[in-house]
Amino acid sequence: MSNQSVSAKYFPNEPQQPIVKTTSLNVSKQEIEALGKVFDSRSAYFAADYSKSIGNYIADVDGNLYLDVYAQIASIPLGYNNPALIETAKSDKMIRAIVDRPALGNFPGNDLKEICGEILKVAPKGQDKLWSGLSGADANELAFKAVFFWYQAQKRGYKTDFSREEVESVMHNQAPGSPELAILSFERAFHGRLFASGSTTCSKPIHKLDLPAFKWPKAEFPSYKYPLDENVEANKKEDERCLAIVEDLFKTWSIPIAGVLVEPIQSEGGDNHASGEFFQGLRDLTIKHGALLIMDEVQTGVGATGVMWAHERFNLQPPPDLVTFSKKFQSAGYFFHDPEIVPNFAYRQFNTWCGDPARMILAGSIGEQILKNDLVKVADRVGKYLYEKLEKLQSKYPKYLKDLRGKDRATFIAWSLESSEARNQFLNDMKKVGINIGGCAEDSVRLRPTLIFEENHADVLIEAIEKVLSKY
Amino acid sequence: MLRRIKGVRYLSSKYFPNEPTSPVVKTASVPGPKSKQINQELGQVYDNKATYFVTDYFNSYGNYISDADGNKLLDVFCQISSIPLGYNNPKLIEAAKSDEMIDAIVNRPALACFPSTNYAQILKDGLLAAAPPGMNKIWTSLCGSDANETAYKAAFMYQHSKIRGNKPFSEEELSSVMNNKAPGASEMTILSFEKGFHGRTFGSLSTTRSKAIHKLDIPAFDWPVAPFPKLQYPLEEFEQENRQEEQRCLNKLEEIIENAPKQIAALIVEPVQSEGGDNHASSEFFQGIRDITKKHNVLFIVDEVQTGVGASGKFWAHEHWNLTSPPDMVTFSKKFQAAGFYYSNPDLQPKDAYRQFNTWCGDPSKAILAKAIYQVIKQDGLVSKTANVGDYLYSGLQQLVNKSDKLKNLRGKNFGTFIAFDCVNADVRNKLLADCRLNGLNVGGCGESGVRLRPTLLFEQKHADLFLNILEKVL
Ligand SMILES: Cc1ncc(COP(=O)(O)O)c(C=O)c1O
Ligand SMILES: Cc1ncc(COP(=O)(O)O)c(C=O)c1O
Numbered sequence: 037m038s039n040q041s042v043s044a045k046y047f048p049n050e051p052q053q054p055i056v057k058t059t060s061l062n063v064s065k066q067e068i069e070a071l072g073k074v075f076d077s078r079s080a081y082f083a084a085d086y087s088k089s090i091g092n093y094i095a096d097v098d099g100n101l102y103l104d105v106y107a108q109i110a111s112i113p114l115g116y117n118n119p120a121l122i123e124t125a126k127s128d129k130m131i132r133a134i135v136d137r138p139a140l141g142n143f144p145g146n147d148l149k150e151i152c153g154e155i156l157k158v159a160p161k162g163q164d165k166l167w168s169g170l171s172g173a174d175a176n177e178l179a180f181k182a183v184f185f186w187y188q189a190q191k192r193g194y195k196t197d198f199s200r201e202e203v204e205s206v207m208h209n210q211a212p213g214s215p216e217l218a219i220l221s222f223e224r225a226f227h228g229r230l231f232a233s234g235s236t237t238c239s240k241p242i243h244k245l246d247l248p249a250f251k252w253p254k255a256e257f258p259s260y261k262y263p264l265d266e267n268v269e270a271n272k273k274e275d276e277r278c279l280a281i282v283e284d285l286f287k288t289w290s291i292p293i294a295g296v297l298v299e300p301i302q303s304e305g306g307d308n309h310a311s312g313e314f315f316q317g318l319r320d321l322t323i324k325h326g327a328l329l330i331m332d333e334v335q336t337g338v339g340a341t342g343v344m345w346a347h348e349r350f351n352l353q354p355p356p357d358l359v360t361f362s363k364k365f366q367s368a369g370y371f372f373h374d375p376e377i378v379p380n381f382a383y384r385q386f387n388t389w390c391g392d393p394a395r396m397i398l399a400g401s402i403g404e405q406i407l408k409n410d411l412v413k414v415a416d417r418v419g420k421y422l423y424e425k426l427e428k429l430q431s432k433y434p435k436y437l438k439d440l441r442g443k444d445r446a447t448f449i450a451w452s453l454e455s456s457e458a459r460n461q462f463l464n465d466m467k468k469v470g471i472n473i474g475g476c477a478e479d480s481v482r483l484r485p486t487l488i489f490e491e492n493h494a495d496v497l498i499e500a501i502e503k504v505l506s507k508y
Numbered sequence: 509m510l511r512r513i514k515g516v517r518y519l520s521s522k523y524f525p526n527e528p529t530s531p532v533v534k535t536a537s538v539p540g541p542k543s544k545q546i547n548q549e550l551g552q553v554y555d556n557k558a559t560y561f562v563t564d565y566f567n568s569y570g571n572y573i574s575d576a577d578g579n580k581l582l583d584v585f586c587q588i589s590s591i592p593l594g595y596n597n598p599k600l601i602e603a604a605k606s607d608e609m610i611d612a613i614v615n616r617p618a619l620a621c622f623p624s625t626n627y628a629q630i631l632k633d634g635l636l637a638a639a640p641p642g643m644n645k646i647w648t649s650l651c652g653s654d655a656n657e658t659a660y661k662a663a664f665m666y667q668h669s670k671i672r673g674n675k676p677f678s679e680e681e682l683s684s685v686m687n688n689k690a691p692g693a694s695e696m697t698i699l700s701f702e703k704g705f706h707g708r709t710f711g712s713l714s715t716t717r718s719k720a721i722h723k724l725d726i727p728a729f730d731w732p733v734a735p736f737p738k739l740q741y742p743l744e745e746f747e748q749e750n751r752q753e754e755q756r757c758l759n760k761l762e763e764i765i766e767n768a769p770k771q772i773a774a775l776i777v778e779p780v781q782s783e784g785g786d787n788h789a790s791s792e793f794f795q796g797i798r799d800i801t802k803k804h805n806v807l808f809i810v811d812e813v814q815t816g817v818g819a820s821g822k823f824w825a826h827e828h829w830n831l832t833s834p835p836d837m838v839t840f841s842k843k844f845q846a847a848g849f850y851y852s853n854p855d856l857q858p859k860d861a862y863r864q865f866n867t868w869c870g871d872p873s874k875a876i877l878a879k880a881i882y883q884v885i886k887q888d889g890l891v892s893k894t895a896n897v898g899d900y901l902y903s904g905l906q907q908l909v910n911k912s913d914k915l916k917n918l919r920g921k922n923f924g925t926f927i928a929f930d931c932v933n934a935d936v937r938n939k940l941l942a943d944c945r946l947n948g949l950n951v952g953g954c955g956e957s958g959v960r961l962r963p964t965l966l967f968e969q970k971h972a973d974l975f976l977n978i979l980e981k982v983l
Contacts, residue, residue, distance in 0.1 A: 071628040074636055074645050077620065078861035084622040086615040087607075097625050108618040109867050116615050125613040126605070128566075134604040134613075134877065136565045136595050137845060139587040141555070143563040146576045149550045156553060165553045170650040173866060177709045181726055188725040203720040207702075209728035213720065217727050223686075229866050230657050231711030231729070241682045241692065242862055246668035247661060248696065248729055249688035250710070363867060366616060382557035383721055387708050388588050388842060389651060394873070398613065 047091035054470025089116035106474035110484035154400025162355030163371035168391025172334035172362035173228025183295035224305030300346035306477030307450030342416035342446030367399035419446030524570030531948020540577030568595035585952035589962035603880035634879025642834030648870025652813035652841035653707025663774035703784030774807035779825035785955020786928030817843035821895030821924030846874035
């Protein structure tokens with residue numbers, strides 16, 4: 037274990053403990069109400085004071101300082117007010133990127149290759165190109181478009197022009213120009229909330245109700261029995277069962293399936309894990325049926341699972357066709373390697389901005405810091421430490437730490453409680469002892485700390501959990 | 509014809525004291541050799557098929573865009589209509605260097621869960637201060653496409669909620685939606701117009717009807733489309749024909765709505781169909797839409813992504829119409845750098861939390877920029893200045909169009925600098941755009957054979973003169 041703390045290096049003044057001044061959150065409530073008059077703020081936990089937030093600690097307007105293991109829904113990579121990122125934010129390059137935002141597809145800056153190059157330094161193994169977007173949902177939809185372009189080009193020929201019938205029918209949103217093609221996703225998956233990404237999302241009804249959706253299929257995602265090492269045979273059968281469903285859908289779904297979209301760990305849907313064999317099975321099936329494989333690394337990507345990209349653990353052969361990213365990387369988009377994933381004509385994968393160099397520059401910096409400080413290893417090391425402590429707590433409070441998940445997945449850890457109410461109560465009580473922590477699915481708790489969350493932070497977290505659970 | 513005006517104080521000189529006095533073209537072609545080389549390298553990692561030229565943003569200044577070869581072009585395309593105040597505007601640099609901005613860049617919040625203390629104020633001083641008449645609420649997003657899609661989501665949830673009343677979701681809705689099926693998944697639709705452009709994510713693309721290349725190979729919702737008036741120019745000569753054409757389109761629209769097999773939740777229209785060719789219609793036409801949508805309980809969304817933020821000589825182009833009641837939602841992006849939609853009816857906010865939701869729900873760094881943009885526009889009276897420059901530019905263009913046998917259908921009278929004209933065919937148009945670039949003018953096309961002007965709000969008479977001189981020379 038290295039004794040050089042990275043968080044102390046970035047944040048010599050990071051507090052040792054949370055500060056709980058008040059649990060009534062009066063100022064927060066006022067601010068949220070004021071904001072609510074002009075902006076839907078009903079999902080607000082509290083009003084945050086980012087100027088007072090530091091490292092792993094987030095400040096609210098009531099003077100509380102929470103240890104943050106939710107980190108803006110898994111999207112703060114290096115802690116609040118990280119000095120290295122502040123330096124980037126103040127750089128001439130950044131200022132230029134903010135002030136003169138280019139339409140990248142038409143007028144790329146002369147430094148765009150370099151900016152992409154910085155991001156590509158931490159690209160998943162086997163990927164060497166990227167396309168940039170603006171959010172997780174956007175990244176996935178851009179990837180779907182790439183998949184559909186590719187799929188039709190396979191049939192038509194990469195360089196073949198469109199038929200007259202296609203060109204005419206498409207203006208009426210009809211086939212063959214607007215073909216009926218599907219993306220297959222999984223039950224309990226979450227891929228975003230625009231219309232196509234929303235059609236692949238399958239975590240909760242509230243995410244989908246009242247919105248039109250494409251008639252795209254869902255397969256089942258493995259539901260494992262825990263602990264894993266005691267249920268090897270049963271879980272293997274579960275993989276096979278789910279893969280058979282995927283194969284069946286390829287053969288029977290009314291619309292051809294052009295791509296399969298899957299998270300390495302289903303995050304919003306409850307931190308559901310699956311084996312490398314399952315994912316290799318998916319890889320094989322997509323190849324067999326002439327479809328592409330998209331790994332959605334929006335939440336799992338950028339280090340938190342102890343590898344830069346969670347799917348790298350599966351060592352898929354050949355690597356996935358597209359890997360989408362956002363959140364912790366601050367910049368969004370997809371990685372790919374096959375040049376024919378770039379559509380044959382201009383203005384097909386296109387929009388006004390085609391990404392945002394300001395955010396791309398930040399992503400480059402985040403990647404650089406991760407490499408420089410070996411933060412993926414840090415997450416791995418701290419994750420092991422934390423997981424062991426949680427296991428111990430689990431034996432003491434089994435009802436409140438059911439199905440502990442994320443062994444050997446660094447700090448990407450989750451567990452379940454017995455009901456939604458119990459879980460919500462727990463999240464609430466944790467806030468009162470100074471921990472900002474998030475849930476997922478109906479009954480689960482997930483840890484999504486920064487990459488500079490270390491043993492001392494883990495100790496604070498464990499102590500707080502124990503404090504809360506000891507009163508139950 | 510040489511145009512020169514003496515004794516005029518230029519605001520652009522205040523912001524850009526060293527702005528070039530005319531374009532500089534050093535290379536025999538634009539893009540030049542350096543641009544081509546860099547672009548080729550870029551192509552190894554990034555789809556660069558649509559590159560005009562590689563740009564040097566560090567040396568772009570005011571109304572001039574600098575390319576990798578050191579050429580400086582007068583820019584009337586402005587990043588597809590999205591640069592409001594010129595390149596490297598000192599006021600925006602100031603905003604970019606502010607503590608507020610640095611905070612927003614390094615501590616990007618999940619706004620709906622952990623709003624920052626200053627977000628309400630940032631909105632109030634910027635995006636909301638600029639809200640169209642009758643609108644006082646906002647939802648923020650990231651680009652034009654998702655501004656429209658979040659507005660569509662609001663429309664669908666509103667219409668279903670109206671039908672459902674106070675009842676909770678039914679068991680059937682809750683289970684069918686997980687299979688993307690009705691009744692939980694909506695069968696309602698969004699109506700758009702022929703030649704409309706509303707973005708390229710799947711929902712917005714289903715309403716885009718500009719060109720086949722924007723849509724091919726991408727699955728789309730089977731949503732209805734109505735005809736948009738095809739006006740004849742010059743307007744003064746075709747008053748009666750155009751009135752009839754608009755009435756025809758309104759009649760057709762009402763017919764489509766009345767016979768729609770599925771409920772139409774909302775209608776979306778641009779004040780000027782921009783990507784589709786800068787197609788205008790009269791205020792009466794839009795008032796007609798307002799009346800029909802009201803009558804049939806269809807929400808009326810105005811897409812001001814390209815027309816908004818001053819270029820039309822009003823802050824929002826739909827203000828030209830003087831509608832009897834405001835639209836239900838107005839979407840924005842581009843020149844405002846921030847994106848989203850405005851509304852006023854509180855019922856357009858879904859009843860439950862976490863329905864209009866995503867990780868970031870916007871980007872405070874862009875809202876801060878929007879605030880700075882709004883404040884400059886307001887302080888310097890840029891909207892009315894743009895209206896004046898537009899009138900000047902229009903009359904200059906009118907003379908050119910009258911003389912030329914290559915140009916026709918000049919549009920955008922009394923509409924600020926939001927001006928366009930057609931060439932006799934696409935080849936002539938494409939050659940014109942290329943020749944302009946070679947003469948130091950960066951200008952964009954739209955539709956099949958259109959040329960559109962989308963300059964900054966600091967494009968002034970002297971720039972208009974340069975523009976007209978170059979165009980005349982090229983012609
Ligand atoms: C795996 C995954 N994909 C996509 C998304 C959507 O990202 P965004 O909210 O930025 O649209 C999320 C967000 O939680 C996610 O976890
Ligand atoms: C009127 C209109 N709406 C929507 C869009 C889509 O905006 P974006 O490219 O930012 O998604 C555009 C872009 O040109 C537009 O002109």
